[in-house]
Amino acid sequence: MNKMKRRGVLALSFAGLLGLGFYAWSANRSEAPAPAPGQKAAAPAAQAAPARPVAVEVATVLAVDFADDTTAVGTLKAAESVVLRPEVSGRITRIGFRDGALVNKGDLLIAFDATIPDAELAQAQANRDLALASFKRNQELLEKKFISPQALDASAATLKVQEAAVQLAAAKAAKMRIQAPFRGIVGLRDVSVGSYIKEGEALVNIEDVSSLRVDFRLAETWLERVKAGQSLELGSDALPGQRFVAKVEAIDPQIDPNGRSIAVRARLDNAAGQLRPGMFVRLRLAFGERKGVLMVPEEAIMPGAKPAVFKVVDGKAERVVVRTGIRRDAQVEIVDGLAAGDVVVSAGQLKLRPGAPVTVPGAKAPEGAQGKP
Template structure:
């Protein structure tokens, strides 16, 4: 009897324990579920999508005048007139300087008179040669005199023209280097002349982009002197040779400069627009570099973050192009990547 009562007591105790455990599990299941939910890592995510991407290459360039010369003297003499107003815009053939040309003018007048007289004598000898055969030698001699005098006259006229210095093209005069009345020797620099309406922008591009470069491509340039301002132009010429040391090609672009804001010698940041395409782009914060590879965490349907290798393309401000490894519609972690591992359970912020 005692043994039966003992067994009954044990059965009742086991039953009560099971009932209490059931009630406990029923009461605690919402809390346990919340706890499990709280154990997931909070992250921000982004859905990968196609968007417009401007492919471009950047470089540093130097501004050059479209045309630029040093105005120099070709002969030696005193400077009698100087028409240089620094910073003045002048047209082609504008008189810049005049050297003393009294001697040259007198010599031109002398030779002109001599030539005129010799031509009259030549006409008389020609008439004489028609009737007298012996006059042929006189005719040859007179023709030689005329040609010699003509050559001397042309030489003096050329020297006379060198005494007058004019602008070879329209442009802006630089700083004056001489004063009126000074004796100048051949090769003395008077000033500079620059055509600044167009700026020739010189820059170098890596060999990798050579096949994509073409004349007429759009170019954007900026300078620290004008923050926020973009100067637009286009490629004019591409060098036929590459630099064997840097493996880069030299490019010239023309940039309109109607306000004369750009000056020769300025350093400019240059970007060449190569193409505009539709490409996959994500926030650069999603990229996890590991050795020489790049990864992202892709969120699957069970809210697990799966580490996935990707190949990167062009980088923009805050964005990076994805060449392979992702598809449009994939969801990637962009904040919280340092707190998770591949397979980690995540909770999206705001969900």
Template sequence: MKRKTIIFLVLIGLGVGSLVLYRITTNDKNDSERAGNVAGGRIQTKVYGKVIKGKPFSDHLSLSGSIEPNEIVDIRPEISGIVEAISFSEGGRVSAGQVLIRINDVELRAELSQAVTRNSLAGENARRAKLLLEKEAISQEEYDIASADYRTAKAQIQVIEAQLAKTVIKAPFSGTIGLRNISKGSYITPTTSVAQLVNTDRVKVLFSIPEKYVQMVKNNSSIKLNIQGSREDHTAMIYAIEPIVESATRTLQVKAIADNSAQSLIPGTFANIVFPLETIERGLLVPAEALIPIQNGKKIFLLKNGKAFESLVETGARTKEDVLILSGIQEGDTVLTSGVMSLRDGSPVQVTLR
């Protein structure tokens, strides 16, 4: 037992001794490298860099919007009555002018028959009054009364015919009709919602632009959009712009219209919108990791004569990995991209280009 213990302790001692020897050797090597990198009494920091070259860059805004139907109406009757017939299928397509429902019109037709009879009598009385007036058998006033009664009876017919026309409800435009809220035999009034009729052959896209970019919004310009759950991109054309900026949000409302013949865009859903701003022929893009936030904005380090020098920059749009630099660097500059957090202005650096 003691022999095994002694052997175990010896093995541990050998392991510890090997580890100490490895650390001493490594430290000596690092000291040698560090001594070789000393320039003017200062140590060169190892960093990575990138030579900036101008390339085309399309700037854009990523916005959220909502999709609306091209046309939508709540079908309601203009008069009260009993539903006699329903001539559409829920969720089906209907054409402009197609009859949707009929309201019982028996009472109105009886009133029309009565009005026609009164009109015939009033017309005959007016004809007789005219003959009597010519023979000076009645006064002008009596003739005027008879003539007015005739015109009133005629107008009454027109009123009843208009009421009869309202007993037939037709589709004002082609589209898809929704779920109905009535049944045959229901008593409906002008406040009753029969169903919604929606036209989605084209859809409208409503979104808002920050006031900073309102000068770039033009009618007939195109935008790109897509919806959640779909990778398909759609194109819409701006056709209407609100004339004033909303004071509460400092944004300008804009409407665009898109073709939806495939019925892939559903009204009421959110849309991810790409609004194009401008295309820069030689944009200067730097990796996002090269930017260092400071109190007055952002800075980067540039390589000049083997040293790192600070440069305040103005940034623009960004991609997943890069940021557009509007001012502060020039094409051909070497930007230090990583290992820069510990640098100071004028620090000597050893740069590996990527």
């Protein structure tokens, strides 16, 4: 009996649910107006509403003329620079220069006490003279058949040994005198007459500033354009308003694997002596003037495997892949993909999709378009 009651309750519940569903369907159908004869049914609201324009900022592709150049920074170095150091220990007996003076190649700068080396040289010279006299006498005796040829050979060997001893003593004596290796300006000394100097101790520096070198680095993209002999312009903060001309002397054949840059060395004349080694300088290399270069703001370029921009065509955004060139003053060169006068999106690209309508806030609408988005 209980089972029969449960089945009856379930049947009544199911019938009630069906009745409620039919009533709701009938009510909704009666509220929707039937289309008039000859009139099509209205499209859904999602299909009828047009896509809303996306507010963006735009820029015009400009064709400009500018000097094709690049800049760098560097430090001046002397054409020749050396710190004089003695090869032997000794006591200074003479200083032959004034601090900061110009000296010529071969001038005596510092002399050490050479009493012992000079005596050894004199002894070696005396032994050589004795060996030479003995050799000449043996030559005469050999002609008279008083000695054998072997005796003459022995005297000749002794003469060579004594000549070598003279050269050795002369070399030792020469190391007691330090001469200028080239024409240049000596620095400030920290030694005096009577100072005992050890082997290898720094004495004074000498710099050839008649011409200067400057080493700087450029990005590897300039490798094919910078050449030896090319002129460049440089200036220093210490001499505002003045410009100096240098020439590229050499290019390092190896590219720095860390910074992907190339080392370049230039040389400039400094006969007037205005510049000094160690000065910081700014350089500019000019490669000529280029005309009609297409430029767009950096913000318009969308990064990726292939750089691209959104070009505005008939009020819609069109994605265009471009090929870029140099960058300068927040502008990027467009080598391929755009033409002068094209309008590109410079801000708001993240909200765009190809074919999306765009609008520029604050832009004046064309005549007859009032009220249109």
